[in-house]
Amino acid sequence: MSKQLVFGHLNPDTDAIVAxxxxxxLQTKLGVEDVEAVALGxxxxxxxxxxxxxxxxxxxxxxxxxxxxxxxxxxxxxxxxQSVSDIDQVTVTAVVDHHRIANFETAQPLxxxxxxxxxxxxxxxKLFNENKVEIPAKLAGLMLSAIISDxxxxxxxxxxxxxxxAVRELAEIADIDVESYGLxxxxxxxxxxxxxxxxxxxxxxxxxxxxxKTIRIGQVNTVDLDDVFSREAALVKTMEExxxxxxxxxxxxxxxxxxxxxxxxxxxxxxKDTVEKAFNVKLSDxxxxxxxxxxxxxxxxxPPLMDAFA
Amino acid sequence: MSKQLVFGHLNPDTDAIVAxxxxxxLQTKLGVEDVEAVALGxxxxxxxxxxxxxxxxxxxxxxxxxxxxxxxxxxxxxxxxQSVSDIDQVTVTAVVDHHRIANFETAQPLxxxxxxxxxxxxxxxKLFNENKVEIPAKLAGLMLSAIISDxxxxxxxxxxxxxxxAVRELAEIADIDVESYGLxxxxxxxxxxxxxxxxxxxxxxxxxxxxxKTIRIGQVNTVDLDDVFSREAALVKTMEExxxxxxxxxxxxxxxxxxxxxxxxxxxxxxKDTVEKAFNVKLSDxxxxxxxxxxxxxxxxxPPLMDAFA
Numbered sequence: 379m380s381k382q383l384v385f386g387h388l389n390p391d392t393d394a395i396v397a398x399x400x401x402x403x404l405q406t407k408l409g410v411e412d413v414e415a416v417a418l419g420x421x422x423x424x425x426x427x428x429x430x431x432x433x434x435x436x437x438x439x440x441x442x443x444x445x446x447x448x449x450x451x452x453x454x455x456x457x458x459x460q461s462v463s464d465i466d467q468v469t470v471t472a473v474v475d476h477h478r479i480a481n482f483e484t485a486q487p488l489x490x491x492x493x494x495x496x497x498x499x500x501x502x503x504k505l506f507n508e509n510k511v512e513i514p515a516k517l518a519g520l521m522l523s524a525i526i527s528d529x530x531x532x533x534x535x536x537x538x539x540x541x542x543x544a545v546r547e548l549a550e551i552a553d554i555d556v557e558s559y560g561l562x563x564x565x566x567x568x569x570x571x572x573x574x575x576x577x578x579x580x581x582x583x584x585x586x587x588x589x590x591k592t593i594r595i596g597q598v599n600t601v602d603l604d605d606v607f608s609r610e611a612a613l614v615k616t617m618e619e620x621x622x623x624x625x626x627x628x629x630x631x632x633x634x635x636x637x638x639x640x641x642x643x644x645x646x647x648x649x650k651d652t653v654e655k656a657f658n659v660k661l662s663d664x665x666x667x668x669x670x671x672x673x674x675x676x677x678x679x680x681p682p683l684m685d686a687f688a
Numbered sequence: 689m690s691k692q693l694v695f696g697h698l699n700p701d702t703d704a705i706v707a708x709x710x711x712x713x714l715q716t717k718l719g720v721e722d723v724e725a726v727a728l729g730x731x732x733x734x735x736x737x738x739x740x741x742x743x744x745x746x747x748x749x750x751x752x753x754x755x756x757x758x759x760x761x762x763x764x765x766x767x768x769x770q771s772v773s774d775i776d777q778v779t780v781t782a783v784v785d786h787h788r789i790a791n792f793e794t795a796q797p798l799x800x801x802x803x804x805x806x807x808x809x810x811x812x813x814k815l816f817n818e819n820k821v822e823i824p825a826k827l828a829g830l831m832l833s834a835i836i837s838d839x840x841x842x843x844x845x846x847x848x849x850x851x852x853x854a855v856r857e858l859a860e861i862a863d864i865d866v867e868s869y870g871l872x873x874x875x876x877x878x879x880x881x882x883x884x885x886x887x888x889x890x891x892x893x894x895x896x897x898x899x900x901k902t903i904r905i906g907q908v909n910t911v912d913l914d915d916v917f918s919r920e921a922a923l924v925k926t927m928e929e930x931x932x933x934x935x936x937x938x939x940x941x942x943x944x945x946x947x948x949x950x951x952x953x954x955x956x957x958x959x960k961d962t963v964e965k966a967f968n969v970k971l972s973d974x975x976x977x978x979x980x981x982x983x984x985x986x987x988x989x990x991p992p993l994m995d996a997f998a
Contacts, residue, residue: 476797477797478793478794478795478796478797478798479789479792479793479794479798479800480793480794481793482789482792483788483789483790483791484788484789484790485788485990485991485994485995486788486804486991487786487787487788487802487803487804487986487987488788488789488802488804489802489803489804490789490800490801490802490803491800491801491802492797492798492799492800492801493797493799493800494796494797494798494799495797508818676797680795681795681796684795685795
């Protein structure tokens, strides 16, 4: 078998970076020789904090893959528009993911492992155990960080008992106090002052096809919503520009207070009435709406939008 | 959780029927209370032989599901056109399969387990082991039959070491001599004299979208190709009628000699030159071609056709 690349989604978050490293490591332990974990973008501040903390190198960033390999493995995503630009020119041999399946098609049977849990690294913890491969302490720390990131310290409604069990197991291997480390790590990802407006709205954004429309949904975590909304006018301008440049019909920015587990939504584009219907809210004059208790794009934002667009 | 139905593909083969029973049984052992294994069609002669042999009841046949449940679990298939007619009206909560992924989309994360092995029942054997659930002797016999059926007694190129290991384990639990039972079982599925032309061409057929065309591919197993091709004119007429009635662009019938592990292809519809390109053969005046060593629709017929149509 010739070389394969392993990678998570565009705009990588901590799970996208870490799960690629973990799955690549597992593959080598299972006898697959030439695999390299790469990333489809630079690590965000939270992920940089995690990589620094565990003295782990930053993965190589690629923007295309067909020029160097024939086949790839995907983690933490499957939808074409969230993957590398030339994904249709290579064979996907394996997927490990915790999202819905859509815009994904293969010509050949493959290994596909998805579970409705909070984090890809949780499924990988199970895969290590099923295959009786030991998780090194450093990798356990990285995978633990990914679960803390995706579940906001196990507070997101995406969190399952399987995630809690994985956190317990990984924390023991890595010898880490989950609460204190987790809060430091999440805070490291919320220093917004140095970020441009484009980084704020698009840094973690994903595209979704809904009812024939292209909807871009970004999320930014903060410990104070004012850090985001004091810059509202500039954010709106950037989102308008992004819509125009990329033919998005609508751009939604979900600003999430990770301390109170609430969010405020900022909407640019149309159809806004579908957004109001989805969340049963009235948008303000500034096209914002408070969404109390909402912290998960995947579980609390995408499904009601999908329903409203259906 | 309200009741869920578990089922395999249309035109069920032994794996489609058995894997539904096995996955439903596993779910109940894992605490999911109300699940029922059903089928999207009547069992074929081979499957009837298997169910009789193990004194196992025939599953209830359904043609729609949304009238009785909100969510379902799929085994041995994922493509919409191979599933129940109203699949888009229910939520798929789980899939266990060994085919390519295509024409499949969900709004929510789900449990999805696919591996590139010869049979769904092989993956289910792993799932029982991973979850430490014992396989009863009768169920082991059924699952063993499914693997023998899908891999033609481990001779198909779809066969992997994982299938061989599952057969060894299941045969021990069920206390069955694989060779002698397997040959009896496969022969029971090849009595073609009582079958109508429609049963021969469409009994095991599946539809595929390739390059914008709808391609119907049937397969019939035999111990003597003359049993099939002595009825060629009537078969062609039936395939023409089916193409017209269902808007198929092309109908391919793969007649497979399970003793010699060779096949002969019969082609009705267009574009025939794409079929010739796919298999690097010249079709005879009767639009047939011998395919030595070809026994697997999934591994040796669909992929080269996909490539030729791409």
